[in-house]
Structure formats: C-alpha cells, structure tokens
Amino acid sequence: MKTFKKIIFFALGFIILLAASIYGYLAYLKPDLNANLSLPGLKSEVEVLYDNHGIPHIYAQNEEDLFYSFGYVHAQDRLFQMEVLRRLADGRLSELFGEPALESDKFFRTLSFREHAKLTLATTYKDPNSPFVKAAKAYIKGINQYIKNGKTPIEFTIAGIPKTEFTLEDMEIIVGYMGYTFVGAFGSEAVSTDIMNRLGPDYFKDVLTAWPDSNYKIPVQRSALAAKNLAMMHNQLTKMNQDLAFPPFHGSNGWVISGKKTKSGKPILANDTHIAFSQPSVWYEAHLECPTFKIYGNFLAGTPVPALGHNDQGGWGLTMFENDDADFFKETLNPANPNQVKYKDTWENIKIRKEIIKVKDKSDVVLEVKKTRHGYLLNGAFKNIETIKDPIALWWVYHQFPSQHLNVFYNICKSKNAADMAKAVAPLTSPGLNFMWADTQGNIAWWAAGKLPIRPKHVNPQVILDGSTGLDDPRGWYDFKLNPQILNPERGALYTANNQPDDMGNGLVPGYYVPANRAKRIEELIFTDKNDWTEEEVRKVINDVKSSSYPSMINSIFAGLNDTELQTGGKELKTILNKWDGTHELENIEPTVFYKLLYNIYKLSFLDELGPDVFTSFEHNFAMKRNTEFFLKNQNSKWWDNIKTNEKETRKEIILKAINLTNKDLITQLGNEKTQWKWGKVHTIEHKHPLGIVPVIGKWFNVGPIPVNGGRETINNLDFHMDSTGTYKVVYGPALRRIIDFGNPEAAQSVNPTGQSGYFMSKRYDDQAEMFAKGGKRPELTNRKDIEKMIYGKMTFRP
Incomplete structure (x- = not known):
C-alpha cells in the first residue's frame, strides 16, 4: 500500500513539475517590455514606453532609428501574424498546414503578388534616398533583428515554422494582399450574368437594378456557363475567406464634423473600419516620434507606416470606396491550341508561369499560372472548373500599375493640412479608398482615391x-480631379458609409455600393441643428445599433395581408415586428424574428430559379441588399412564382408561407416562449486565431464567442451570413472605433476588438474584448507626461 501511495505521489509530483515547466516556458516567451537592448547599426539611443494597454510610444532622434526600432517592437508583438500574412499573400500556407490550405495557395499564387512586388521595387523604390524607401528598409531591418535575437513565438514551435528573414518584397506582397477587396465582384457579376442570361431582363430588373439611370445597357449575349463557373469560384472563395488567418476588408464608416458644429470649435473625426474579425486583431497601434516624424497610428502587420492615424495638426480615416476595380472577361480558347485565346481577328499566346507549391506531408503541386492581355486566368485556382472550355480572366486595376501604397501613406503621415493631404492621396491606384481628413486649421475634406x-x-x-x-476593354483612365471629393462642405459635416458617391460630371462611378441604411442613419443623427458635438456624443453615434430602414421593410412585407389570413403564430410575429424601431440590442427579440423571416422569403422566392450554388452567392449580393425593399413591394415580380410547381404562386402566398415557416423554425430552435428569442442568444462574435482549430489547445488562442449588439447595415455593423441555422455568427465588423476631437488631439479615444499583444498569455491579448463588445473606449495617448502616468513597461535601445 505504501509503495502504491509513493507511486501516486511520484506521478502527481511529475505532472505538477511538468505543468510548472510548461507554464514557466510559456511565461518566459512573453515579450520583456522592460529590457535594455543593443541594436547593431543604431545611431542614437531610442526609448520605448508601453502604456497600460501595451501600446508602444517610440522616441528616437532620427527617422531611420525610429523605423528600425519600430520594426523590432512590431515583430516582438506580432511576428506570427506577420509570418502568416506573408505566407498567405505568397501562397505558402500549404507548407505549414498541408492540403487543406492548397486552394488558398493556388488562388493567391494566381494573383501573383510577388511578381507585382518585383515590378514595384524596380520602379517605385528605384530612388534609395527617398524617405519612404529609407523608412521601409529600416523597418525591415528591425523585424530581422528581432528574428535573429528575439524569442520565438510559441506558434512557430507548434506549427513547425522556420524563422526566416523578411524582405521588401515580403512587405509589398502583404500590401498587395490588403488590396484584395474585390471578392464581392465574383458573386455580384456571377449572379448578375446568370440571372440575365438564364432568366431574362424581367427577373434581373426586379432585384439587381443598381443604377438610378439607364445609361448602362445590359448585354444579353453572354456565357451562361461562365456565370455558373464564376459563381462556383465565389462560393469557394466565400468559404476560404471565412478560414483565412487575416481576412480582407469589407467596408467601413467614417465622418467628420466641422468646428462650427462642435463644442471645441475644431473638427471631430470618427472612423470604424470593417474587416472580418481574427486574432490577433487586424490593427496594431503605435506612437512614433522623432524631430521630423510624429504620428499615432494603426498599422497592418509587416508595414512601417499606418493606414489610419493622426499627428498634432491633422488626421485621417478610411473606408472602402467600393468602386468596381475588377472586371471578368470570358476568353475564347483556340480549338487547335489551348494556349491561345482569340482577340479580335487573331489568336494571341497565353503567357504561362509555373509555380511549385510545397505541401506538408504530400508531393509538390505544380501550378501553371496563365495570363492573357486581360489578366490572370482564374480557373486553375479552383476545384472542378480547371479545364472549362472558356476560361475567365481577372482584369484588376491593382495589376495595371506599380504599387504606390508605402509612398502614399508615408506622405499622408507628413500632411499638415488639406492641401498636403490631397497631394498625398492622388497617386493611389488600388484598392479604392475613401480618405476623410480633419485638421487643427478647421478644414474637413474627403477624397475617393484610386485609379x-x-x-x-x-x-x-x-x-x-x-x-x-476588344469592344469591352477599358479605354484609359480618368484624371484624379474627376474622382469624387469635397472640401469644407456647407453642411458642416461629411461622411462615407460605402454608399454610392455622387456624380463629379463624368457619370456615376460603378461599384459595389451597399444599401443606404447606414448612410441614412448617419444623416439622421449627424445632420441636425446641433452645434456642440463632443467626443462622447459622437461615440454614441459610432455605437448606434438602430436601422431606420428595417421598419419600412417590415411594412412592405405585411402590406396587403389581412390578420384573418395569418395563423396565430403569424399574428404574434406581426405584433412583435410592428413594434420594432430597428434597434439591435441584446435583449431585443425583433431582430431574431426579422432576419429569419427575411431569409425564408429569400429562400422561397429565389432558390427555385437560382439553384443552391448561385443562391448562396445571391444572399449577400450588394445589389440584392440595395433592392430588397423594392422587390418586396413588387406584386408582379416573376420571382414569386415557384417554377418547380404546376401552380403560379403569388406574392401573398409566398409571404404567408414564409411567416408560418419562420414561426415554426424559431420554435424548433429557441422554444415556444417568444420572450426568450433574444438577439444575444443568436448573434455572437468570436475572434479566431489561426491555431484555434487545433484540438484542446486551440481554445487558448481564440477569443469569444461573445454576444454582441448591432446587426446587418446598422452603424455598428456586425454583419453575418443568413442561412437555415438561425444563428448569426458575426463575420465582419468594426476593426476599431476611433474618435479624435482636433480641439485636443492628445485626447483621442479608440478601442480594439481584442487587444494589442499577439501572445495568448499576455494580459494585453484580450483586455479590450469586453470593452469593445459593450461599446467602450480608451485613450490614444501622445503626450509624454500622460503616457508616463500610465506606463506599463520601458525598453531602451542603444547602438
């Protein structure tokens, strides 16, 4: 018995010792924010003060030291994120994760970001003395110094990732990946073409009319097969994007209120960029300061200058322009030579580049990347459509010019007024971005930048x-002065919410503009007689979860229905929805009912004509969102009839059926007690880490799920895909919420969806998650005295 006890005690002791050793090792890997380090090649001493949210404030004597130190600090917090993003953009995830990552690798190899990076370095970077080139090189040097001498993130060990140095090419492919915002074009153009060709103009005009005039005539002789193939690409991309370690941009809100409408007498800038959520969070915050450069900004992993930021004299915000900068061309192959396509009266050779994709535990995969005059052929990057007769080429503005991103954003950081800013943003090519500007001189401005x-x-x-x-090919480029823009509008405020810009005299800019829900609500709240706006009052707007568009949509749904035609459950649903003002709070039950009803109307109306593949693309189609209310009011739409039955269904019949189905679905999902159908039960947010899928330990890396307010196209835009489950897992939303009153730029306020640190054992890994979910805030500190009051750590770099 004593021997048995000894064995038990020995085993327990061993387990405790092992657990303590593992914990000690993991704790050791946490960045040391109080270190004194020597950086070879540094010219002068650099100080890094970390505030209580882990945000670095870097003080240097010159720009090269500043960016060198920042590269080191950024890598210390986010090296794994940098590595995954580099591999994602370069199509090299299969080396780590095996065959499941192969489709992603094929797609991004086809987009050829590295080929484009080489072009950019040979042109945009050709002057080694350009300040932005020096900054970029110093930043890369800092990353590599950390790779050589810093601690290895635990993710590298778990995933078996070798540590390799970064290059300027790597930085540019990351920038290129962040330009990949045109996934909506896949679904939109596939659905539009399919409906037009297969079903005809009557079906098209009911749900996809996207323009308020008739200048664009719809061609009818297009390939139905090409539309189906593009829809299949879109569905594969949609699934792929949900699993990406660093998802693409989706939209955003931003507005500026001029000083004549604020309490401080200076402009207030508000911005929340919409990106699919991930962990670590997309933005990394830092305050960089030396005699010739001072900025507080939000940085993408692997980039030296911020995409969002402000200095003492001005600042800017971003939203997606949503202009259509990608077209799809159906190419005609030569029957006698599959490596040629027809162009006018000749056969042109396809350019072919072979790519070797290494796959963990599998043989290498050889991918032929093919390119025509219109762009890269996409078919080889997707399953089941590699060998279709007429392949599809992607024509993308990004591919037409060397990248100017680093140059543009460096110059933005140096901008002191609206004139500087206008000059800085003009060279941007793709993706199209809305830049909002405010400065201490009192200017407010907006430019829709992009070629x-x-x-x-x-x-x-x-x-x-x-x-x-050759008849459909682009004919050239508009001058930047014809891009939508405005300076100091008379209304005293401006905003962008991914909605349609007005005409500058050369016609409306084609794009994937979202419904006016958010724009309408922003106008309701901002464009009033109020002339004493403060940061706190603006934050109420940025957290607003009410859609003033949905109540009218509900009226459209129930229009023409008598209560006598509704079953008991349907009457109860109508009563619930008729009281709704469009608010999406956790305790509301109306959103739960509304989205389930809307989905069932979509399914009963469109699924029979479209089929499951195209229907999946259709549900999130930008034009469908814009035209839903128009469709709901149209009693004569052909969509109401179910073509798979022998009867001709009417709008009323479909709506009644959807109401009854909704009541049944919700009872099955949430129970008979309708007061328990709360939005917080079905609408949640989870920030997923790339290693979150690993059994057992994965839960250590993910943050959430957390119930959240907000909904589809509310200002607090926490969007989701609708399907038969009745659960609404947020797929994208605000990647930050920042507000700056230029009456006191040092008192700017922001919040991050999770935290600043990329290490799961750090207190700064998820310390803002609940704050974000509840609409909270914390300061963006730039005054050294204020920073020293909140100091969390101090690093010193010496030559």
Whole structure:
C-alpha cells in the first residue's frame, strides 16, 4: 500500500513539475517590455514606453532609428501574424498546414503578388534616398533583428515554422494582399450574368437594378456557363475567406464634423473600419516620434507606416470606396491550341508561369499560372472548373500599375493640412479608398482615391465581359480631379458609409455600393441643428445599433395581408415586428424574428430559379441588399412564382408561407416562449486565431464567442451570413472605433476588438474584448507626461 501511495505521489509530483515547466516556458516567451537592448547599426539611443494597454510610444532622434526600432517592437508583438500574412499573400500556407490550405495557395499564387512586388521595387523604390524607401528598409531591418535575437513565438514551435528573414518584397506582397477587396465582384457579376442570361431582363430588373439611370445597357449575349463557373469560384472563395488567418476588408464608416458644429470649435473625426474579425486583431497601434516624424497610428502587420492615424495638426480615416476595380472577361480558347485565346481577328499566346507549391506531408503541386492581355486566368485556382472550355480572366486595376501604397501613406503621415493631404492621396491606384481628413486649421475634406478606368459606354461592369472582341476593354483612365471629393462642405459635416458617391460630371462611378441604411442613419443623427458635438456624443453615434430602414421593410412585407389570413403564430410575429424601431440590442427579440423571416422569403422566392450554388452567392449580393425593399413591394415580380410547381404562386402566398415557416423554425430552435428569442442568444462574435482549430489547445488562442449588439447595415455593423441555422455568427465588423476631437488631439479615444499583444498569455491579448463588445473606449495617448502616468513597461535601445 505504501509503495502504491509513493507511486501516486511520484506521478502527481511529475505532472505538477511538468505543468510548472510548461507554464514557466510559456511565461518566459512573453515579450520583456522592460529590457535594455543593443541594436547593431543604431545611431542614437531610442526609448520605448508601453502604456497600460501595451501600446508602444517610440522616441528616437532620427527617422531611420525610429523605423528600425519600430520594426523590432512590431515583430516582438506580432511576428506570427506577420509570418502568416506573408505566407498567405505568397501562397505558402500549404507548407505549414498541408492540403487543406492548397486552394488558398493556388488562388493567391494566381494573383501573383510577388511578381507585382518585383515590378514595384524596380520602379517605385528605384530612388534609395527617398524617405519612404529609407523608412521601409529600416523597418525591415528591425523585424530581422528581432528574428535573429528575439524569442520565438510559441506558434512557430507548434506549427513547425522556420524563422526566416523578411524582405521588401515580403512587405509589398502583404500590401498587395490588403488590396484584395474585390471578392464581392465574383458573386455580384456571377449572379448578375446568370440571372440575365438564364432568366431574362424581367427577373434581373426586379432585384439587381443598381443604377438610378439607364445609361448602362445590359448585354444579353453572354456565357451562361461562365456565370455558373464564376459563381462556383465565389462560393469557394466565400468559404476560404471565412478560414483565412487575416481576412480582407469589407467596408467601413467614417465622418467628420466641422468646428462650427462642435463644442471645441475644431473638427471631430470618427472612423470604424470593417474587416472580418481574427486574432490577433487586424490593427496594431503605435506612437512614433522623432524631430521630423510624429504620428499615432494603426498599422497592418509587416508595414512601417499606418493606414489610419493622426499627428498634432491633422488626421485621417478610411473606408472602402467600393468602386468596381475588377472586371471578368470570358476568353475564347483556340480549338487547335489551348494556349491561345482569340482577340479580335487573331489568336494571341497565353503567357504561362509555373509555380511549385510545397505541401506538408504530400508531393509538390505544380501550378501553371496563365495570363492573357486581360489578366490572370482564374480557373486553375479552383476545384472542378480547371479545364472549362472558356476560361475567365481577372482584369484588376491593382495589376495595371506599380504599387504606390508605402509612398502614399508615408506622405499622408507628413500632411499638415488639406492641401498636403490631397497631394498625398492622388497617386493611389488600388484598392479604392475613401480618405476623410480633419485638421487643427478647421478644414474637413474627403477624397475617393484610386485609379478609375474609362469603360466603353455600352459596358455594364456588373456582368461578365467578352474578351474576344476588344469592344469591352477599358479605354484609359480618368484624371484624379474627376474622382469624387469635397472640401469644407456647407453642411458642416461629411461622411462615407460605402454608399454610392455622387456624380463629379463624368457619370456615376460603378461599384459595389451597399444599401443606404447606414448612410441614412448617419444623416439622421449627424445632420441636425446641433452645434456642440463632443467626443462622447459622437461615440454614441459610432455605437448606434438602430436601422431606420428595417421598419419600412417590415411594412412592405405585411402590406396587403389581412390578420384573418395569418395563423396565430403569424399574428404574434406581426405584433412583435410592428413594434420594432430597428434597434439591435441584446435583449431585443425583433431582430431574431426579422432576419429569419427575411431569409425564408429569400429562400422561397429565389432558390427555385437560382439553384443552391448561385443562391448562396445571391444572399449577400450588394445589389440584392440595395433592392430588397423594392422587390418586396413588387406584386408582379416573376420571382414569386415557384417554377418547380404546376401552380403560379403569388406574392401573398409566398409571404404567408414564409411567416408560418419562420414561426415554426424559431420554435424548433429557441422554444415556444417568444420572450426568450433574444438577439444575444443568436448573434455572437468570436475572434479566431489561426491555431484555434487545433484540438484542446486551440481554445487558448481564440477569443469569444461573445454576444454582441448591432446587426446587418446598422452603424455598428456586425454583419453575418443568413442561412437555415438561425444563428448569426458575426463575420465582419468594426476593426476599431476611433474618435479624435482636433480641439485636443492628445485626447483621442479608440478601442480594439481584442487587444494589442499577439501572445495568448499576455494580459494585453484580450483586455479590450469586453470593452469593445459593450461599446467602450480608451485613450490614444501622445503626450509624454500622460503616457508616463500610465506606463506599463520601458525598453531602451542603444547602438
């Protein structure tokens, strides 16, 4: 018995010792924020003060030391995120994660970011004395110094990732990946072409009319097969994007209120960029300061200058322009030579580049990347459509010019007024971005930046174009002065919410603009007689969860229905929805009912004509969102009839059926007690780490799920895909919420969806998650005295 006890005690002691050793090792890997380090090649001493949220404030004597130190600090917090993003953009995830990552690798190899990076370095970076080139090189040097001498993140050990140095090419492919925002074009143009060709203009006009005029005539002789294939690509991309370690941008809100409407007498800038959530969070915050450069900004992993930021004299915010900068061309292969495509009266050779994709535990995969005059052929990057007869080429503005991103954003950081800013943003090519500006001089401004192609008048960019005739090809580029923009508007405020910009005299800019829900609500709240706005009052707007558009949509749904035609459950649903003002709070039951009802109406109306593949793309289609209310009011729409039955269904029949189905679905999902159908039960947010899928330990890396307010196209835009489950897992939303009153720029306020640190054992890994979910805030400190009061750590770098 004594021997048995000894064995038990020995085993327990061993387990405790092992657990303590593992914990000690993991604790050791946490960054030391109180170190004194020597950086070879540093010219002068650099100080890094960390505030109580782990945000570094870097003080240097010159720019090269500043960016060198920042590269080291950024890598210390986010090296794994940098590595995954580099591999994602370069199509090299299969080396780590095996065959499941192969489709992603094929797609991004086809987009050829590294080839484009080489072009950019040979042109944009050709002057080694350009300040932004020096900054970029110093930053990369700092990352590599950390890779050589810093601690290895635990993710590298778990995933078996070798530590390799970064290059300027790596930085540029990351920038290129962040330009990948056109995934909506896949679904939109596939759906539009399919509906137009297979079902005809009557079906098209009911749900996909995207323009308020008739200047764009819809061609009818397009390939139905190409539309189906593009829809299949979109569905694969949608699934792939949900699993990406660093998801693409989706939209954003931003507005500026001029000083004549604020309490401080200076402009207030508000911005919340919309990106699919991930962990670590997308933005990394830092305050960089030396005699010639001072900025507080939000940085993407692997980039030296912020995409969002402010200095003492001015600041800017971003939203996606949503302009259509990607077209799809159906190419015609030569029957006698599959490596040629038709162009006008000749056969042109396809350019072919072979890529070797290494796959963990599998043989290498050889990918042929093919390119025509219109762009890279996409078919080889997707399953089941590699060998279709007429392949699809991607024409993308990004591919037409060397990148100017680093140059543009460096110069933005140096901008002191609206004139400087206008000059800085003009060279941007792709993706199209809305820049909002405010400064201490009192200026407010907005520019929709990006190269805008001149398309032939007959071309509707919503549908797949014909690559064989040359008639659909772009004809050139508009001058930047014709891009939508405004300076100091008389209304005293401006905003962008991914909605349609007005005409600058050269016609409306084609794009994937979202419904006006958020724009309408922003106008309701901002464009009032109020002239004493403060940061706190603006934060109430940025956290607003009410859609003033949905109540009218509910009226459209129930229009023409008598209560006598409704079953008991349907009457109860109508009563619930008729009381709704569009608010999406956790305790509300109305959103739960509304989205389930809307989904069932979609399914009963569209699924029979579209089929499951196209329907999946259709549900999140930008034009469908814009035209839903119009469709709901149209009693004569052909969509109401179920073509798979022998009867001709009416709008009323479909709506009644959807109401009854909704009541049944919700009872099955949430129970008979309707007061328990609360939004917080079905609407949640989870921030997923790339290693979150690993059994057992994965839960250590993910943050959430957390119930959240907000909904689809509310200002607090926490969006989701609708499906038969009745659960609404947030797929994207605000990646930060920042507000700056330029009456006191040092008192700027922000919040991050999770935290600053990329290490799961750090207190700064998720210390803002609950704050974010509840609409809270914390300061963006730039005054050294204030920073020293909140100091969490201090690093010193010496030559």
